[in-house]
Amino acid sequence: MATSEQIKSLIRSHCDNDRERFLTIALQVAAHEAKKGHDGIAHDIRSLVDKAKSGSGxxxxxxxxxxxxxxxxxxxxxxxxxxxxxxxxxxxxxxxxxxxxxxxxxxxxxxxxxxxxxxxxxxxxxxxxxxxxxxxxxxxxxxxxxxxxxxxxxxxxxxxxxxxxxxxxxxxxxxxxxxxxxxxxxxxxxxxxxxxxxxxxxxxxxxxxxxxxxxxxxxxxxxxxxxxxxxxxxxxxxxYDLPTTDEIIRLIKNRLCEFKPAKMSLKTTIMAAEKLSHAEIGQACDDAIKAAILSDRQKVTATDLKAMLKERRSAYGYSSS
CATH class of the missing domain: 3.40.50.300 (P-loop containing nucleotide triphosphate hydrolases)
Structure with missing residues (x-):
């Protein structure tokens, strides 16, 4: 069983809405149980902590x-x-x-x-x-x-x-x-x-x-x-401003991640992304990834990405590049 101090610390961190401290103390409780030979309880606590850490939003x-x-x-x-x-x-x-x-x-x-x-x-x-x-x-x-x-x-x-x-x-x-x-x-x-x-x-x-x-x-x-x-x-x-050329490149690389093609014409891609916000470029990258997945491809093609960027531009009445 957890010590009285650990239980009090858990309650305090919960009341203070200190999630990180709460999870840290929970792991300390797991270690305490493992030392006492309660391996099953220790494993369950660690699993719950891992699940809590992986949750988002x-x-x-x-x-x-x-x-x-x-x-x-x-x-x-x-x-x-x-x-x-x-x-x-x-x-x-x-x-x-x-x-x-x-x-x-x-x-x-x-x-x-x-x-x-x-x-x-x-x-x-x-x-x-x-x-x-x-x-x-x-x-x-x-x-x-x-x-x-x-x-x-x-x-x-x-x-x-x-x-x-x-x-x-x-x-x-x-x-x-x-x-x-x-x-x-x-x-x-x-x-x-x-x-x-x-x-x-x-x-x-x-x-x-x-x-x-x-x-x-x-x-x-x-x-x-x-x-x-x-x-x-x-x-x-x-x-805040619309993304610079450097930020457009970083945005696309970060968003495409493992779907990023080996070769891509940055100049024409940047032109296709002009006047678009960070969120709009991200959405265009997501659309290109979905097109790749549905076509059973492991990489996004430069053609798909440019098409999705231009589609976003046309939605706001920007002329095509």
Missing amino acids: KVIPFNREFSDLVLASSPSTQISELILAREKCDRIQRIILEYRQQDKLKKHGLGNRKKILLAGPPGTGKTLTASVLASELKLPLFTILMDKLVTKFMGETSAKLRQIFDLIRARRGVYLFDEFDAIGAERGRENDVGEMRRVLNSFLQLIEQEKSDSLIIAATNNAKILDHALFRRFDDILY
């Missing part, structure tokens, strides 16, 4: 009160999956490092970066970045469903927003406000609505007062329409 059960406002998940996305400029990856690594060593910063009266604004075109890696941060920090990812948050009834959206911030304080995690411009648009715009001004004012006050250990991430496709007062409320602002 599992949905976390949620209280009914928040189930219509927040989508909770446990991503396992590694930072190596982010194909971005080195400078941007370094800044994401800095957020991770500061979070992990926040106690060291607190001793000097400093805080870690915990309120992050991500801005850029759709499909360029903003949501993926939130998944990476959650995965690397062993935290759950809570995505705020903006279509459920914003309502037409006076005062209801602000009330729901306060509920979200209550949750942020009560349950440590990475909180993603996707399509943030739904509530963060600049006050005084031509199509401005008085109710949304009040919602934005509420958000400004709530994020200013927020002192929890959670990470708050706001993502927008159009930073230009955000209210200027928002920018100083964030500890870091990362701007």
Whole structure:
């Protein structure tokens, strides 16, 4: 049987939502049982730990009160999956490092970066970045469903927003406000609505007062329409762009993996991928892989890949290359 200290540590790590520590202690329990000659129990525990480690993207059960406002998940996305400029990856690594060593910063009266604004075109890696941060920090990812948050009834959206911030304080995690411009648009715009001004004012006050250990991430496709007062409320602002030539090559190689053809004309492939986002290039690679599988081929042909890339371009009205 596990020692009383191990049982207490398991309960503490579960309550703290510290998945990595929980699994580590579980392995310690397995080792303890093996030493006592309980090989069957030790084997079962190790198998359960291996199964837990191999699982990805599992949905976390949620209280009914928040189930219509927040989508909770446990991503396992590694930072190596982010194909971005080195400078941007370094800044994401800095957020991770500061979070992990926040106690060291607190001793000097400093805080870690915990309120992050991500801005850029759709499909360029903003949501993926939130998944990476959650995965690397062993935290759950809570995505705020903006279509459920914003309502037409006076005062209801602000009330729901306060509920979200209550949750942020009560349950440590990475909180993603996707399509943030739904509530963060600049006050005084031509199509401005008085109710949304009040919602934005509420958000400004709530994020200013927020002192929890959670990470708050706001993502927008159009930073230009955000209210200027928002920018100083964030500890870091990362701007995303369509992939560069080098990133296109890395994206294709990473996505095709063992299906990558031995020879490929990079010049014509890059031309076919111009103006496409990271996500669109990834989807085109997946389509090319599926074509190879259905044709009983072990490699993607350059012709198939270019055709899939051009198909994506034509869907957005881009001229063929």
